[in-house]
Amino acid sequence: MRYILHIADPGYSSWSMRAGLILARxxxxxxxxxxxxxxxPPLPMQIGLPPARTVPVLVAPDGTVIRDTLAIAEELASRHPDLPLWSADPALxxxxxxxxxxxxxxxxxLRSRCPMCLRVAYDDVPVPxxxxxxxxxxxxxxxDALDRSGGPWLAGEWSVADAFFAPVAARIAGYGLPVGPTAAAYATRHLxxxxxxxxxxxxLREGADLHETVYRQPYPRREWPKEIAAKR
Ligand SMILES: N[C@@H](CCC(=O)N[C@@H](CS)C(=O)NCC(=O)O)C(=O)O
Incomplete structure (x- = not known):
């Protein structure tokens, strides 16, 4: 019995990435x-599960359709109580x-100024x-989270919280955003x-180069980093 996850361009769709990482992890x-x-045709028609308008959309093995990443995470946690999607510890x-x-x-x-792009990285990005x-x-x-949990992930073991911040780590990497040592180490863990x-x-494989069209940025390009250096 398998779930079906509807996503869009995985190099660019950050909400798709969150749901995909939860299922994979x-x-x-x-x-x-x-x-x-x-x-x-427009995305809602491609998805074909009205009234779904955005991705991700999850279809459960019983045919139930679940929209919105947070609802998907919650429903997966309800359907799989044996898995510590939100951590097994009540406080965490x-x-x-x-x-x-x-x-x-x-x-x-962060979301509007630095759209997620997993294909290229940029230098000299202004930080208003x-x-x-x-x-x-x-x-x-x-x-705060790493202090409370002791790490290495936000709630100790990898959880939905980390899925939600994975595209943020990608943005810090891709746009070379200035963060301190704790955030740099946590973002590097994601990379x-x-x-x-x-x-x-x-x-990198799927779909068109949207960073050459709709997501084009005016900054000089550089190689995608393997780790993030603290800049604060
Ligand atoms: N609140 C929604 C946001 C989903 C979302 O905005 N997805 C983007 C892709 S990352 C999308 O489908 N955009 C197409 C559109 O807005 O028409 C969620 O958490 O799933």
Whole structure:
């Protein structure tokens, strides 16, 4: 019995990546259906599961359709109580849920100014005040979580909270964003994680080079980093 996860361009769709990493990291049997965000027919028609409008969309083995990454994570946790999707420890579970919820609802400057792109990395990216504020908040959240849990992931073992911040690590890497030593080490952990690396490989292979069109950036390009150096 397998799940079907509808995603879009894995090199660019950060919400797809979050859901895909959760399924991959917890070895939940699934197949991917890959759509193209900026091709016709429009994405909702490609998905073909109205009223689903965005990706990811998960179809459970019993045919139930689940929309929105947070709802997908919660439903997977309900259907697989044996798996520590949110951590098995009650206090760390609350921590993981709080972190994922804040990521889901916030960080608008980071998300709009630095769209995820797993194909190229940039130098000399400006950091206006709203982006700097988002980076400051990351430092606070990540340091607090790693202190409480003892690491190496936000809630100790890898959890949904880490899935939600994996595309943030990709943005820090791709845009060379200035972070301190704790955030740099945590983001590097993502870059070197097998599931992250496998997702990035599919992102390099699948679909058009959107960074040459809709996501084109005016900054000089550099090689994708293997690790992130602290810049604060
Ligand atoms: N709140 C949604 C956001 C999903 C989302 O915005 N997905 C993007 C791809 S990363 C999308 O489908 N964009 C197409 C569109 O907005 O038309 C979630 O958590 O799943």
């Amino acid at each position: 917890f070895d939940i049997p699934h197949d991917l259906v890959i759509h193209r965000i900026y091709e016709n 579970r609350i921590l993981a849920r709080s972190l994922a919820a804040e990521m889901h609802a916030s960080f608008t400057a 005040d709203d982006l700097a504020a988002d980076l400051d908040r990351l430092e606070v959240l990540w340091s 070197q994680d097998d599931a992250f690396v496998a997702w990035r490989v599919s992102g």
